[in-house]
Amino acid sequence: MSESNRTLLMCVAVAAAFAINMMGTTLPTPLYPIWQERLGFSQLTITVIFAAYAVGVIAALVIGGSWSDQLGRRPMLFAGLGFSAASACIFLIGDDLGLLLLGRVLSGVSAGIFTGTATAAVVELAPPAWAAAATLVATAANMGGLGLGPLVAGALAEYLPWPAHLCFVLDLVLIALAAFAVWCAPERVQRPARPRLRLQPLRVPASVRPVFVPAAIAGFAGFAVLGLFTAVAPAFMGEVLGHHNRALTGAVVFLLFVASTVGQAGQSRLPESRRLPLGCGLLMAGIVLVAAAILAASLALMIAGALIAGVGQGVAFRAGLGAVTAASPAERRGEVASTFFVVAYVAISIPVVGVGLAADVFGLPAAGVAFSIGVALLALAALVSLSRRARAAGPAV
Incomplete structure (x- = not known):
């Protein structure tokens, strides 16, 4: 060989x-x-x-x-x-x-x-x-x-x-x-004679924040969707849609991650200025379909929502991370990227716990719809932030 x-x-x-x-x-x-x-x-x-x-x-x-x-x-x-x-x-x-x-x-x-x-x-x-x-x-x-x-x-x-x-x-x-x-x-990796093990700082330079904020908002919204499906999809499938087959539940979640991979792979073919806005738009469309699926108790709408939201999450995540990395000074890219990932993983946990709390108080369908509205508003906020930044930058952008 x-x-x-x-x-x-x-x-x-x-x-x-x-x-x-x-x-x-x-x-x-x-x-x-x-x-x-x-x-x-x-x-x-x-x-x-x-x-x-x-x-x-x-x-x-x-x-x-x-x-x-x-x-x-x-x-x-x-x-x-x-x-x-x-x-x-x-x-x-x-x-x-x-x-x-x-x-x-x-x-x-x-x-x-x-x-x-x-x-x-x-x-x-x-x-x-x-x-x-x-x-x-x-x-x-x-x-x-x-x-x-x-x-x-x-x-x-x-x-x-x-x-x-x-x-x-x-x-x-x-x-x-x-x-x-x-x-x-x-x-x-060439290991140094005296390895220096230190905590990874979590900071975003002021010059990077105009790029970081909309990317982080979009990333937060997208990872919140991943968290919703991997934590609460079995409950939605069984209690709301009436499908208790565990293999079917696993397949729906699998489709979400496949769609995310497709979005991440395909975003490089888009013009750079349109990647993050498109990802936010697809994320909004997908999560609206998820809310409709909950209200209509429709498996078809849930699958469609998972696919579209997954592609949107993939596009927004890869585009946002790429934009943040490109805007960061070379010597600080590691800490900025780590901060971005921490925001993403906070999004996986806290909103989903909120869904669990709301489900116990108001019922699972109401909690799911409220979550969907929140994610859509976050994606919209990222779009507004991107639009303002584009206008401030002028016609060259």
Whole structure:
């Protein structure tokens, strides 16, 4: 095997490990109704269990966001897989709220480690002829893995025995394979003699804020939608739409993440000035369809909303992150990008907990519609901010 082909194989293997790790973070999605029925949880408790994931992600981003530059990619990838395996083991034995919360936090830590480290590793391992596609491969591994989690767990829970546990057994097997892939991959980072491990600062320079604000608002809205589907989709599908098939629920969530991947991949073909506005517009259209699906109890509208909102989220996220990165000074891009990701993961957690609280008080349909209105208003606010910035910049923009 030529050196180029071997390098490409290692790149693909690490991308597969990336997808496996991210898949583990969304395996619980179709299982929430099982836990809710078995343990007597309210909808608020379910959303709190889900949101604990964001605590782990943010902690990993802030504490170890730049550690792979000092310690190397492989040690950090092994650490991420270790947290993922620990999370799967806890879900295998978890039968109370404390263990489920701990499992979600550890899962979030694994995702926080992998998001930046595995992306960098895939890009570094790609042979020169594939360099342009490496970032897209990493994106597809990330979002594809997130989408596969509900799809795999839903199918296993619906059609095979041990519905609340079997997917985590499979996850542990796949994590072992991912660890082997990481072990085989070469290390591209030159480790310094004295590694400097520090917290990742979260700051946005004043000069970047006019670009950061609309991008962050759009990113917040888009990630809130991802959080809604991965936390509350099973409840919507069962209680509102009348579809209790766990495999179907997993498939709907999978379509959302596939659509996001398509949006991220396709946004580069659009004029730069239109990417973020188009993403916001699609996000608004998609979430309006989700609200209509709730009101009409329509599965078709829910799928259409998931697809359109997913594409909008993908376009807005990739365009927003690209604009923020381009506007940032080279020496501060890491902290600005980390701040952007923290905003995104806050969006996954807090709004979804709000939905859980509102569902317990006002009912799930009212909570879903109110959430949809809030997301649409956020996307509209981002559009208004972009329009004002374009007018202030003058005809050259």
